Amino acid sequence: MNKLTYLCFLLLLIVPIKSEDREFPKEFEIFEDIEEWEVEEDAGDEYDELLESPSRRRGHRNKILVSVDAFGAVGDGVSDDTQAFVNAWTQACSSPTKSVFLVPEGKRYLVNATRFRGPCANKIVIQIQGTIVAPSEPKDWDPKNPRTWLDFYNISKAIFQGNGVIDGSGSKWWAESCKKNKSNPCKGAPTALTIDSSSAVRVKGLTIQNSQQMNFVISRSDSVRVTGVKVSSPGDSPNTDGIHITGSTNVVLQNCKIGTGDDCISIVNASSSIKMKNIFCGPGHGISIGSLGKDNSTGIVEQVVLDNALIRGTTNGLRIKTWQGGSGHVRAVRYQDVRMDNVSNPIIIDQFYCDSPTTCKNQTSAVEISQIMYRNITGTSKTQKAMKFACSDTVPCTHIVLNNINLQSLDGTVETYCNSAAGFGYGYVQPSAECLTSSDKDTTIIEEKETGSYHQNLNEHIIHTEL
Template structure:
């Protein structure tokens, strides 16, 4: 509590001493305080739940009810249809407390599109050690499930874990995409794994690969923890987002490696309190908030933190994307401790996003973007515009904060571009972001000097406190 108090006191003294300048600096410190104290969940997933160690499982002593899909006549040969065996195993595991639904290692199970609905009895574990394979022929896909392959809904307190693989067999789906061939119709494709309308869900250790479209969706859910997940598909596979979070709150994604043909992580409307930590991304389109606001819709995302990430050979780095004509807001986002290697568009806000075969018309309304921090962002970029804030003239981006940014171009030339973007920087900011404007027309150098003085006061106070 001492540090915020000192910052506030010092800022008040500055207001009294320096008038308008002090007021501006007080406002900037207030923004920094908000960004430092975003309401996001803790990231120590292992402390939240004691995971079941299947390697030490013995039905005699564990107190667990083992439900093996093989006990329901699953073939496990990767050719025979094992859908009904999975449905029967699910019905039994869901209805009994302390159940472990086992997909055994060393075997491959062909499963058609299925919804596994709850609610279930308490302490259900889905142990995936083998491989689950989707049918590979789009023309034979069940029309009742156009956008889902494996969907789990209305669950509470469920753990998905194991060393197994969920394989979407997406090659033919990608070839049929309009993004691969403009003569193809633009239609949606299934998501490999969907967790819908659930709470207190843990996903750990799984590999999800070659999804027809998105790999893992967290939708209308709360308190979800994802760790040590690997997502992989070719860099040219269309719309294959790695982890997609929509209308969900209190979500942590950590210690995961994601290589896809679209966003490694995408966070869209109705999502809040999202924490990402130790994320490897590449290839792919980077870490994205959005898109939001398509078709004049309202989009809201708030309280998002990315802490520690490595992005390699991605088409974007840290991106916020919104459509013209939308409304709503993105507010309270902190990207920090990110290393980039050969990334195009490392830092980008795009309020003119248009993922459409036809030209998007200019419109005045826009999703408001404010209180966005980029801190400790380093590495190399393929593009000359290492920092690119393309914001709406009617609804400008506000309170953008840059701190310790060092991005180098492969040819040695990098620049920052701003349109209708207001904010400030301190510490090293390279390329220089002088294009960010302040409502009080104060330069970044003034802000930098003031914040440096404030940090010195904080350190002196902390040292004095430590000696007591």
């Protein structure tokens, strides 16, 4: 008996299905693919030889060590060390010999917005042992670089590693945010660390903290592995996403601890083959796909796996968020072995997302969401609706699968909310998800539509502002 036949047989044994109110999904093949798609343990790669400590590297003639101190960096946290970093990078990146760009330990290097450009002539290690700190005054920021601080562009076969810290000095930026001060205009702020248009990159062991806005962005890149990284910003710091993935493929996040004021991890358009394993999230807004579809744009995210996570004290748990009016799709997503600890909205799909100071108008088009699997999700919900599937009437969510869900409340009962969401559950599912039906509506929604109160009540269930 092959795996597909066995799964169908098992489901038929566990879940009695009434033909009049449920339709079993036919597209099992994608779930077979998701089942077999695992996050491999970090077993090293072809250029692990570069991971030796600087002290051991001195005897190797085939490597060059380039320290920023050798180019005049002071490291007192006051002197501007930007040019020293630029000059050191130029030498390390242009060297035909394998090179190490070194930021020594025990010092604080003040560096302004800088783009470290590739391609480099050979493999390179960015060894950060000390602290790199950003200018603290927004008014002193270079207007030519309004959205970036440390930007590594077009590099390949590079390793970022060390026990050092990248500190965005973001407190004054947060105070000027429109989310902190409603009288201020909303505008973007710099990202602390960006890896852009790059490939075969590894990031190991660094701490990224107090970013002006997003902490760490992986953009338009392929084959990026992030291991043992810590991201830390206050829970009330606005828009400080921990790790943000956009336009990238084959990205692995492993053994990362993230606490911030926005999404711990956010995955947005043109991203696929994203694997996450052993993730701690909190505080923050959870682990999110989206937002997608803003301003009638197209958003596509597919092949995402989260395997083993602890989410604690966040305003969302596992979230997919899309704007009305968008197009594209989110599909082939598996969340498994996730523990929730006092989390609001532990499982949420929101196709009515609206992070806007004005009300978003109703639109018929939407980003299609399908083939989403939740397995072994346990813990406590801070809100009554522990599972919320708020989907578009015209573009419903389909093929949602729940397996072994146990979400409880600390001080009451929990429930599942559905609108235009079809799927099924098997094994133990608490709270019950009977509202996931082939007709896409539970009886409450049908009755509300018949009485004309549907849209008013729907707004009470759906979160229309950033959490």
